[in-house]
Amino acid sequence: MSENSEIMKYVATTCPYCGVGCTLNLVVSNGKVVGVEPNQRSPINEGKLCPKGVTCWEHIHSPDRLTTPLIKKDGKFIEASWDEALDLVAKNLKAIYDKHGPKGLGFQTSCRTVNEDCYIFQKFARVGFKTNNVDNCARICHGPSVAGLSLSFGSGAATNGFEDALNADLILIWGSNAVEAHPLAGRRIAQAKKKGIQIIAVDPRYTMTARLADTYVRFNPSTHIALANSMMYWIIKEGLEDKKFIQDRVNGFEDLKKTVENYADAEAIHGVPLDVVKDIAFRYAKAKNAVIIYCLGITELTTGTDNVRSMGNLALLTGNVGREGVGVNPLRGQNNVQGACDMGAYPNVYSGYQKCEVAENRAKMEKAWSVTNLPDWYGATLTEQINQCGDEIKGMYILGLNPVVTYPSSNHVKAQLEKLDFLVVQDIFFTETCQYADVILPGACFAEKDGTFTSGERRINRVRKAVNPPGQAKEDIHIISELAAKMGFKGFELPTAKDVWDDMRAVTPSMFGATYEKLERPEGICWPCPTEEHPGTPILHREKFATADGKGNLFGIDYRPPAEVADAEYPFTLMTGRLIFHYHSRTQTDRAADLHREVPESYAQINIEDARRLGIKNNEYIKLKSRRGETTTLARVTDEVAPGVVYMTMHFADGVNNLTNTVLDPMSKMPELKHCAISIEKVGGN
Amino acid sequence: MSTFIQKYLDGAKNMKVGVVVKGCDLMSMIELGKRNEINMNNVLTIGVNCGGSVNPIQARKMIKEKFGVDPDKVTKEEIDKGQFIIEYEGGHKGIKIDELEEEGYGRRSNCRRCKYKIPRQADLACGNWGVIGDKAGKATFIEICSDKGADIVSKAVSAKKLDTCAAEPKGIEIRGKTEGAMLKLGEKWRKKEFTALRDNLWDFIKKETSRYIKCYSCIEKCPVCISTPFVERPESYMVRPGYIPSDPMFHLRRFASISDSCVNCGQCEELCPVEIPLALISHAIRVEGDNAYVPKLGAAPYKN
Numbered sequence: 004m005s006e007n008s009e010i011m012k013y014v015a016t017t018c019p020y021c022g023v024g025c026t027l028n029l030v031v032s033n034g035k036v037v038g039v040e041p042n043q044r045s046p047i048n049e050g051k052l053c054p055k056g057v058t059c060w061e062h063i064h065s066p067d068r069l070t071t072p073l074i075k076k077d078g079k080f081i082e083a084s085w086d087e088a089l090d091l092v093a094k095n096l097k098a099i100y101d102k103h104g105p106k107g108l109g110f111q112t113s114c115r116t117v118n119e120d121c122y123i124f125q126k127f128a129r130v131g132f133k134t135n136n137v138d139n140c141a142r143i144c145h146g147p148s149v150a151g152l153s154l155s156f157g158s159g160a161a162t163n164g165f166e167d168a169l170n171a172d173l174i175l176i177w178g179s180n181a182v183e184a185h186p187l188a189g190r191r192i193a194q195a196k197k198k199g200i201q202i203i204a205v206d207p208r209y210t211m212t213a214r215l216a217d218t219y220v221r222f223n224p225s226t227h228i229a230l231a232n233s234m235m236y237w238i239i240k241e242g243l244e245d246k247k248f249i250q251d252r253v254n255g256f257e258d259l260k261k262t263v264e265n266y267a268d269a270e271a272i273h274g275v276p277l278d279v280v281k282d283i284a285f286r287y288a289k290a291k292n293a294v295i296i297y298c299l300g301i302t303e304l305t306t307g308t309d310n311v312r313s314m315g316n317l318a319l320l321t322g323n324v325g326r327e328g329v330g331v332n333p334l335r336g337q338n339n340v341q342g343a344c345d346m347g348a349y350p351n352v353y354s355g356y357q358k359c360e361v362a363e364n365r366a367k368m369e370k371a372w373s374v375t376n377l378p379d380w381y382g383a384t385l386t387e388q389i390n391q392c393g394d395e396i397k398g399m400y401i402l403g404l405n406p407v408v409t410y411p412s413s414n415h416v417k418a419q420l421e422k423l424d425f426l427v428v429q430d431i432f433f434t435e436t437c438q439y440a441d442v443i444l445p446g447a448c449f450a451e452k453d454g455t456f457t458s459g460e461r462r463i464n465r466v467r468k469a470v471n472p473p474g475q476a477k478e479d480i481h482i483i484s485e486l487a488a489k490m491g492f493k494g495f496e497l498p499t500a501k502d503v504w505d506d507m508r509a510v511t512p513s514m515f516g517a518t519y520e521k522l523e524r525p526e527g528i529c530w531p532c533p534t535e536e537h538p539g540t541p542i543l544h545r546e547k548f549a550t551a552d553g554k555g556n557l558f559g560i561d562y563r564p565p566a567e568v569a570d571a572e573y574p575f576t577l578m579t580g581r582l583i584f585h586y587h588s589r590t591q592t593d594r595a596a597d598l599h600r601e602v603p604e605s606y607a608q609i610n611i612e613d614a615r616r617l618g619i620k621n622n623e624y625i626k627l628k629s630r631r632g633e634t635t636t637l638a639r640v641t642d643e644v645a646p647g648v649v650y651m652t653m654h655f656a657d658g659v660n661n662l663t664n665t666v667l668d669p670m671s672k673m674p675e676l677k678h679c680a681i682s683i684e685k686v687g688g689n
Numbered sequence: 690m691s692t693f694i695q696k697y698l699d700g701a702k703n704m705k706v707g708v709v710v711k712g713c714d715l716m717s718m719i720e721l722g723k724r725n726e727i728n729m730n731n732v733l734t735i736g737v738n739c740g741g742s743v744n745p746i747q748a749r750k751m752i753k754e755k756f757g758v759d760p761d762k763v764t765k766e767e768i769d770k771g772q773f774i775i776e777y778e779g780g781h782k783g784i785k786i787d788e789l790e791e792e793g794y795g796r797r798s799n800c801r802r803c804k805y806k807i808p809r810q811a812d813l814a815c816g817n818w819g820v821i822g823d824k825a826g827k828a829t830f831i832e833i834c835s836d837k838g839a840d841i842v843s844k845a846v847s848a849k850k851l852d853t854c855a856a857e858p859k860g861i862e863i864r865g866k867t868e869g870a871m872l873k874l875g876e877k878w879r880k881k882e883f884t885a886l887r888d889n890l891w892d893f894i895k896k897e898t899s900r901y902i903k904c905y906s907c908i909e910k911c912p913v914c915i916s917t918p919f920v921e922r923p924e925s926y927m928v929r930p931g932y933i934p935s936d937p938m939f940h941l942r943r944f945a946s947i948s949d950s951c952v953n954c955g956q957c958e959e960l961c962p963v964e965i966p967l968a969l970i971s972h973a974i975r976v977e978g979d980n981a982y983v984p985k986l987g988a989a990p991y992k993n
């Protein structure tokens with residue numbers, strides 16, 4: 004609408020919700036965002052959006068936005084000037100650091116926010132406080148993917164892009180309800196189906212995505228390894244493994260072969276009849292090109308890393324890595340969960356996964372940042388930091404996270420945050436976590452800043468500023484930069500997002516070539532992109548793997564049951580997941596009228612037989628209890644879940660995370676969000 | 690375009706706007722006008738002849754795969770004489786649309802079925818069809834279709850912004866022929882696509898709509914589908930909030946509401962994240978309805 008360009012404009016940007024990274028146009032009129040319109044030139048989504056994308060503008064000008072810094076005095080939040088608030092933050096961070104050293108502070112950043120925020124935040128923690136206690140919420144979604152895929156392939160990211168699934172002959176979608184959780188990646192499955200590509204969905208729930216499949220395989224929750232091992236046993240038994248690929252490009256075949264010997268028939272564990280196991284195994288192995296797409300059903304368990312490696316095993320065994328139409332692709336949950344890790348907001352790596360323990364890397368960063376004594380130790384992870392509150396950790400800085408709702412075992416989180424001497428929360432809304440803060444700093448939302456998000460296919464997409472932050476709220480890089488100035492830290496005079504990005508590029512070989520100029524293109528760039536001439540790398544591991552010896556690694560991995568299984572007292576298995584209509588703790592989505600109307604309160608899916616036995620009717624309130632807490636919710640009676648299994652979404656405060664388990668995956672420190680034991684009661688007795 | 694004016698410009702109720710429209714844009718605006726969503730008295734419409742449009746990403750794919758040309762090198766695309774023609778650094782190339790479309794490339798599927806090629810219900814109907822000889826590529830046809838249109842042209846001429854001359858009879862003939870050929874092609878596609886729906890219509894609708902995820906784009910962006918306010922809407926006995934796939938009545942009531950007004954603009958289908966061929970279904974319903982019944986809202990001024 005060029006004729007109205009003075010009063011109205013489109014700003015092309017990236018959706019702030021899931022890791023698909025759809026492009027959309029914000030419609031700006033008189034300094035306000037008034038709507039979202041399609042951007043059909045985007046190769047990611049061609050203008051199409053899911054319910055969250057089309058409503059993503061509605062919270063921007065919400066009257067509930069934080070518009071001024073707040074300081075807690077006598078238990079009440081009082082409005083403060085930026086100077087007062089930042090002085091107080093500076094004073095307290097310094098005091099804690101002086102007294103307790105680098106391990107006395109914890110830094111947590113959201114992976115909803117732009118790369119530039121994540122980068123400057125981890126730099127602030129490392130340069131200012133010599134700490135590696137910096138982490139992001141990938142820890143509680145795809146931490147195991149980073150760990151597992153690194154071990155298998157040498158790079159902890161998706162091997163191929165979303166659209167590339169259309170080049171496959173077979174799609175094995177495992178523990179992912181893409182149609183709801185990543186709708187525009189789910190679209191590729193719908194397109195694949197229309198093209199006649201075989202689709203096998205493996206999931207304990209008969210989800211929207213499973214409904215698209217040619218073959219739906221229901222298995223017992225959290226028995227991935229047993230099922231994958233069974234499949235591999237039969238693949239090897241029939242000689243269907245890719246012998247040449249294994250010989251040329253893979254280590255560890257004998258180890259794997261030996262382990263899977265014990266899984267010829269593991270139906271007792273995973274619940275899938277042997278003929279079905281063989282059928283899907285043979286079809287996967289025989290397909291010319293087969294891709295595995297997986298999601299949090301695989302990762303959010305104490306066996307998360309091993310589950311991911313099992314997916315790697317399947318792909319390596321059958322030679323399905325390193326070309327079009329194959330690979331192993333985690334659907335990354337949040338819009339920037341890939342990016343937050345890439346930026347080094349992670350307790351053991353700098354940007355581009357350069358390990359802190361390697362002396363050369365430290366020396367390089369020390370030089371670039373003009374500091375000395377960067378730490379070599381592995382910092383405390385997200386939930387470890389929570390556990391250390393009051394002990395090692397006395398002060399915490401949380402950027403854009405709502406741990407009280409989204410971390411496992413809410414009661415535990417609340418009790419731990421209470422123990423801190425000082426907590427800063429930087430956010431756009433007064434979340435449930437703000438209650439526990441000493442200082443609250445009002446940041447900018449996605450429409451109020453420039454920057455980049457990196458989607459689940461390693462695609463770096465531009466985020467463009469459409470309007471100014473409300474009231475006195477500030478762009479987050481400016482908050483950090485001003486705070487750093489107050490504390491006398493050097494190297495934070497970075498006024499624009501591009502300056503921060505260039506600062507990052509200069510020390511990050513895998514992204515050096517991804518300049519803002521190149522990112523102007525609607526295609527964005529998939530890293531690795533080492534030089535300015537480099538077009539980016541949509542498909543990884545073509546010639547060799549990113550491991551030290553260039554080979555992929557097979558691992559013999561045995562099945563282990565989840566940490567807490569159903570028993571007489573807590574006879575049901577609770578699984579968790581997402582709804583299409585909401586995002587995480589709903590601070591944004593519940594402020595969109597359509598989304599609130601669809602699902603205003605939490606519900607739990609329970610099987611028809613169980614409901615009948617317990618006398619529970621659809622839509623009546625039930626009480627769920629675990630060893631850690633309880634929650635009341637609506638019952639949704641369905642055959643989408645098997646008997647004995649309950650499914651609940653994660654979006655509601657005092658909801659499912661009152662129940663979930665904090666036990667961690669030893670390798671990735673992922674808490675077991677997807678599996679715990681619960682009991683069900685009718686509310687109001689019988 | 691039409692819903693943009695409705696939504697962001699308050700239906701042109703308090704401002705005058707001039708817009709360049711293709712057939713589908715115009716029909717959409719006429720329908721919104723009928724529903725008092727746009728004040729057409731305040732809108733000056735300049736129509737252009739349209740042979741169809743191509744989704745930009747699909748176009749890039751087609752250029753790469755079928756033309757063997759790097760889409761970034763292309764400087765111009767057009768549809769002319771039954772061909773899709775591109776000009777690029779170092780040459781030009783044309784391929785027959787029929788051939789492209791048989792292979793699944795080419796125009797949007799609603800455009801293939803479109804039969805409103807020169808929008809003569811606009812104030813002016815312009816475009817390059819029939820511009821021949823030394824004027825080709827430099828001039829446009831102008832068919833003056835309303836007083837408003839006549840007025841703007843004479844003002845433009847007296848302000849020396851526009852040179853005009855009478856259309857050559859040969860040009861008029863060619864314009865007619867081009868239009869006729871496009872209409873024939875539109876009819877061919879209708880026959881093909883509607884016939885294919887005939888035998889399994891219920892199954893087809895059921896299967897396709899089972900993917901529905903309630904992004905509401907097919908409602909929000911449809912020019913003839915206007916929701917009642919949600920506040921104080923009585924509870925539906927047949928469509929429950931929060932359920933996906935949605936209950937079947939969700940679709941049935943939408944199809945029913947737009948049945949005699951779908952203008953085949955294709956927006957619903959274009960924006961559908963789960964690839965439901967909504968425009969195909971709606972368009973088929975309207976065409977069959979117009980064939981068989983007297984329209985409830987009176988005959989539309991356009992023919993499609």
Ligand code: SF4
Pocket residue numbers: 018019020021022023024025048051052053054055056057185186187188
């Ligand atoms: S699919 Fe994901 S990125 Fe795309 S619109 Fe929906 S939430 Fe946004």
Ligand code: SF4
Pocket residue numbers: 711712713714739740741742799800801803804805806953954955
């Ligand atoms: S439907 Fe397609 S062919 Fe018809 S006027 Fe619109 S864009 Fe042109």
Ligand code: SF4
Pocket residue numbers: 907910911912913914947950951952953954955956957958967968971972
């Ligand atoms: S139903 Fe679809 S094609 Fe028909 S008018 Fe509405 S948006 Fe256009």
